[in-house]
Amino acid sequence: MTTRLKTLGVAAAAAAIAISTAITAHAEEPTTEDVPGAPDVHGSGCDALKEELGPDGLDRIFKQSASAAIAAIPSLSTYSSAISGGLNPAVNVVNVLDNGPYNVFAPTDEAFAKLDPAELEALKADPDRLYATVYYSMSLGLLGPEDVHGKLTSQEGRQITVTGKGGDIKVDDTAKVVCAGVTAENAKIYLIDTVLSPDNALPATATTTTSPTETTEATETTEPSETTETSEAVEPTETTETEAA
Structure with a gap:
């Protein structure tokens, strides 16, 4: 009888441990709320973007590389081809x-459509451009939408000028x-309505090119000839005439 009770006790304890382990494991499983989603x-144009991406589209892009994220956005198909x-x-x-x-x-594709067809063909045909x-x-x-404003140095070398915050941002005016x-694994993507051109930006060194000229002009205004004229105003001939008298 005692042996039977011990057996039942061991079995019950084993069952309790199994149930406890299962409950603990279930509790530690991450829920949907625990997994961070893409920032807003x-x-x-964001409502249209969400519609074309479908449910959870931004969350899917959040886990992709920059190029894959761009390729996944239908309205960026031309830009995706360009890169x-x-x-x-x-x-x-x-x-x-x-x-x-x-x-x-x-x-966006609409931004590329605004280009003159001949200009777009010239862009395609010229690798350097x-x-x-x-x-x-x-x-x-x-940088997120609240922090992206200011002067940003592009990969091309010239500076991009970004103004505004949040949902009201302009680039190069x-x-x-x-x-x-739009957040990807290694990028913040900003959909814009116009194709940017480096020709509209000032070179990063533009502010230094005027300094030497301005300094030179400042020194030229103090002409040494004025000093010479002053010394000539006291003529030594006057002293000679006095001595002669």
């Missing part, structure tokens, strides 16, 4: 972009951000 986006060799096989910056972090100012254009749309960093802060 801002701008007048990946689709417009010109000689121009492929995917490896550079995916080794970010980068702030990416990505023109296409490289400059896509690199000008990228700047090192990972020519492009409006239609949806700001």
